Amino acid sequence: MTTTRFHAPERLDEAIRLLAADDEARPLAGGQTLVAMLNADLLSPSQIISLHRIAALKGIEKRSDGSVRIGAMTTHAGLARSDVLRDGHRLLAQAAGRIGHEAIRNRGTIGGAVAHGDPSADYPPALVALDAVIEAVGPKGKREIPASDFFQGFLTTALGQGEIVAAIILPPSLNQARTHYEKFARVEGDFATVSVAVALWRGGVRIALGGVGPVPVRSAEAEAELQAGQLSDAAINDAGALLVAASDPLDDVRGSADYRRRLIPRLVKRAIRAAQAKDAR
Amino acid sequence: MSNEKITITVNGKRYDKEVEPRRLLSDFIRDDLRLTGTHVGCEHGVCGSCTVLMNGKSVRSCLTFAVMADGAEIMTIEGLGTAENMHPLQKGFWEKHGLQCGFCTPGMLMTAVELLKEKPRPSVDEIREALSGNLCRCTGYQTIVESIQRGAEIMQGGK
Numbered sequence: 001m002t003t004t005r006f007h008a009p010e011r012l013d014e015a016i017r018l019l020a021a022d023d024e025a026r027p028l029a030g031g032q033t034l035v036a037m038l039n040a041d042l043l044s045p046s047q048i049i050s051l052h053r054i055a056a057l058k059g060i061e062k063r064s065d066g067s068v069r070i071g072a073m074t075t076h077a078g079l080a081r082s083d084v085l086r087d088g089h090r091l092l093a094q095a096a097g098r099i100g101h102e103a104i105r106n107r108g109t110i111g112g113a114v115a116h117g118d119p120s121a122d123y124p125p126a127l128v129a130l131d132a133v134i135e136a137v138g139p140k141g142k143r144e145i146p147a148s149d150f151f152q153g154f155l156t157t158a159l160g161q162g163e164i165v166a167a168i169i170l171p172p173s174l175n176q177a178r179t180h181y182e183k184f185a186r187v188e189g190d191f192a193t194v195s196v197a198v199a200l201w202r203g204g205v206r207i208a209l210g211g212v213g214p215v216p217v218r219s220a221e222a223e224a225e226l227q228a229g230q231l232s233d234a235a236i237n238d239a240g241a242l243l244v245a246a247s248d249p250l251d252d253v254r255g256s257a258d259y260r261r262r263l264i265p266r267l268v269k270r271a272i273r274a275a276q277a278k279d280a281r
Numbered sequence: 282m283s284n285e286k287i288t289i290t291v292n293g294k295r296y297d298k299e300v301e302p303r304r305l306l307s308d309f310i311r312d313d314l315r316l317t318g319t320h321v322g323c324e325h326g327v328c329g330s331c332t333v334l335m336n337g338k339s340v341r342s343c344l345t346f347a348v349m350a351d352g353a354e355i356m357t358i359e360g361l362g363t364a365e366n367m368h369p370l371q372k373g374f375w376e377k378h379g380l381q382c383g384f385c386t387p388g389m390l391m392t393a394v395e396l397l398k399e400k401p402r403p404s405v406d407e408i409r410e411a412l413s414g415n416l417c418r419c420t421g422y423q424t425i426v427e428s429i430q431r432g433a434e435i436m437q438g439g440k
Contacts, residue, residue: 004303
């Protein structure tokens with residue numbers, strides 16, 4: 001074990017100052033990935049800056065414009081049970097409830113998971129499908145990054161040096177949508193082999209896939225096809241093929257690339273039909 | 282390395298200790314407090330044998346630093362019951378042979394305590410889902426599921 005200094009500041013600006021001053025320092029949220037990586041000696045940070053005392057990173061708040069601001073330190077369990085997330089926004093609660101196991105969900109946070117940027121994780125496709133915005137705070141202040149720009153590659157995000165995720169913002173627009181998160185995993189609690197997040201509303205369709213590329217996969221052609229074909233079986237089949245073409249899956253322990261390509265159309269259909277079955281609004 | 286001062290209540294007893302920042306809660310419980318009922322299997326959150334309750338909620342003690350539990354109330358298997366006065370879930374495991382080697386049992390029990398708090402009469406599927414984060418290499422899980430069903434029955438006042 002290497003020497004590591006520990007700080008748990010109460011102020012966000014203090015955490016940012018500490019992180020920006022030392023590029024070997026790491027922010028600690030719920031620790032469900034970071035502590036496992038430290039235990040495996042995959043990282044040896046000079047300092048750990050724990051964010052757990054910072055009030056500004058906590059809480060889920062519905063704002064007057066209908067948007068929802070989720071503090072980065074909100075746990076998966078807290079999000080899964082939140083009654084602030086309603087209607088179309090339930091997609092995110094559904095995804096949160098599929099992460100790992102209860103003991104993991106009790107500690108793991110949305111900010112930590114999003115900053116980690118694992119393309120097989122549950123939040124990235126859900127946030128892209130919901131057109132969410134990531135509120136990042138760093139030494140240069142605050143900025144808002146659309147989820148579709150935030151995830152840039154395998155474990156790579158738009159966050160800069162000393163910058164952390166402060167909140168996730170769900171825009172009001174998709175609150176009227178019917179949404180569904182469909183996850184296929186080998187066993188309960190595993191990362192997705194393939195996951196599908198879908199939002200359907202009067203004016204359109206958004207679909208984002210997890211586990212089949214370095215970032216969540218969307219296809220404008222597939223979404224246009226579904227819209228034009230009014231979600232008919234034929235349109236869903238065509239959209240499935242277009243999404244397969246847009247995907248870039250890898251062979252790994254959770255399934256071969258070919259197996260993932262076969263799963264996509266089936267799960268897309270299942271997700272769309274499940275979303276449609278939810279109450280019309 | 283600078284040590285951190287922490288105050289943790291474990292099984293109702295308050296401890297004021299100094300710990301290294303990267304001291305895992307699991308190692309703190311086992312080595313500093315000598316409460317060795319909490320077992321450490323994989324140390325990366327997969328096996329569930331180190332599960333304890335922190336402020337009433339299940340956590341992986343191997344994925345939590347002791348400093349992160351500063352001010353918290355922890356419950357370990359030692360706080361659940363004794364050989365003379367077993368918790369209903371422990372009785373269930375005893376009656377239904379819910380363990381063989383016993384390594385996973387403390388984690389199974391702490392997970393089941395949380396489950397029954399939320400769902401006093403869980404279905405088999407709900408039990409299996411709740412246990413999905415706890416690995417057992419002996420039983421094949423069948424007797425563990427039965428043990429938890431039996432524990433729930435005893436807690437509901439059944440004989």
